[in-house]
Amino acid sequence: MQDALHIGGKALSSRLFIGTGKYSRNTLIPEVIARSGSEVITVALRRVDPSSQKENILSHIPPQMTLLPNTSGARTAEEAVRIARLARAAGMGNWVKIEVINDQRYLLPDNLETIRATEILAAEGFVVLPYMSPDLSAALRLRDAGAAAVMPLGAPIGSNRGLRTKELIGILIEEAGLPVIVDAGIGRPSEAAEAMEMGAAAVLLNTAIATARDPLGMAEAFRGAVAAGRQAYLAGLGPVQQEAEASSPLTGFLNV
């Protein structure tokens, strides 16, 4: 597998992570997975009901997928830790996306609590992927705490506003020293491509696909965009010229 993304001992060929919330029916999920080519899917543990066959979201996820249970609903590090442990006890594996949100209006993550939860869970052997506000010192602390990647937001969850935090994400990509997965805010395939061109390791999105008129078509569009962006990054973007190059050299006389 060329150009695989290595996280938590797994090699992933798709760099598009998807979500399970917000769909009009859970039966769309397997089709979205197939069309998106995604290999990692995030699931809110709060939505998982193992005792109900019919409505259990997990029964719609094919076994080859890597589950990324998230701690959605957690307001403190302690709550996130409890949810992560519940997820592992429920057989959802040892990957976890930490979401600690104490702001119900914009759903912005609490970096401090996220760092605390990451320290605890990484020490317990979880593969921790924290959702965060793109802040370099927080990213470095998350790395030191044992995070397997960081997941900065491009814009608030569900806003489909794109890469509003582009400058900061760029700094994380250069400096954080671990994979950067852009999470939340991406609304268009072109924005996913842009994140990948910048050197993001992957993107995670849900609303953009789930609320599209044709979710399956959109899943496929994102698959292509993420692949194109990644390829462009690997190929190395040419330098951007601010002004047209002069047609004849202005200092050529020096070589005469």
Next chain:
Amino acid sequence: MSFYESLTILERIPFRELWQKYTKDDVMRALAKEKLDKEDLLALLSPAASWHLEEMAQKAQRITRSHFGYAVQLFTPMYVADYCVNHCTYCSFSAIHDFPRKKLSLEQVEAEAAAIASSGLRHILLLTGESRKDSPVGYVKDCVKVLRKYFSSISIEVNPLSTEEYQELADTGVDGLTLFQEVYHQETYRKLHVKGPKRNFRARLDAPERGCQAGFRSVNIGALLGLYDWRQEAFMTAMHARYLQDRYPGCEISLSPPRFRPYLGSFNPESDVTDRALVQIILAYRLFLPRSGITLSTREPAELRDRLVHLGVTKMSAGVSTEVGGHTSDGGTPQFEISDSRSVPEIRDMLYGSGLQPVFKDWDILAEGSVR
């Protein structure tokens, strides 16, 4: 400082004249904005806005989809006791009504819980009449311990309690509080609440804030629409919600727009809330508070509920009985008459048929000792 201070200031707004002042331009300006202020809310509740419900609905639906997707959370109320020490002129449970009162034993609570849980619902709203004597906090706690075995989210709708009492309940596993002010207009409040501790307007008004302080995950408030001018009541409710949201960002504040329903007595509401008015209220709530939950009860008829689910509603009750023990026996006195008596599977199918996703479980109780 509590919402009471804000309310006393807001009450000075000359509502009657003001409603007439708003024009189409004010409505359009509010619709073009992303973060709405008090003026915008007034404009959206004004008579002028009633001509622009379609534009409001389009935007409300867009906002709802982007924040909540197609998910609609289902829950059901469970009445465990109908003893009440108050006399509210609009309610069947009022102390002056003579009917055989009921209170479930913990075995009966368990049977009722099992019956409800077998429908797949995992969210429950535990209700009592308002009586500290007959349904004290200790009894509510005991019920919660039983319910925890069957449900992953437990909300309560009981008489207002102290912060410490709310905390005790939160520690037992309660994660949500529903408490309706019924009517925000103080003079009307005094008139309608004739006897009992509920006469204390302020004790009730501050209770949702105490719930936020106690750490409930969600707090649901509302005015019983029809008891006073609905525009003003909806305005106060939304301002109350925003007040709570501003101060307790970690708590999900939800709104309910219940309309007055027939009951045992003969009280007739002062303000007729038409379907159009209800729609305007729901849309104004959604536009003013984009991420708030909006709860729709079975007080509304089935056909109307089928339409309203597209306008910003995020939670609805299903398989409802407003009688104590109504899921395992019959013969209780309903608190009020419901309109939509459809079962959980019927509501589920209706939602799927409307392109929406019924969500039966959306939380896990995290209180100590509650890990299953």
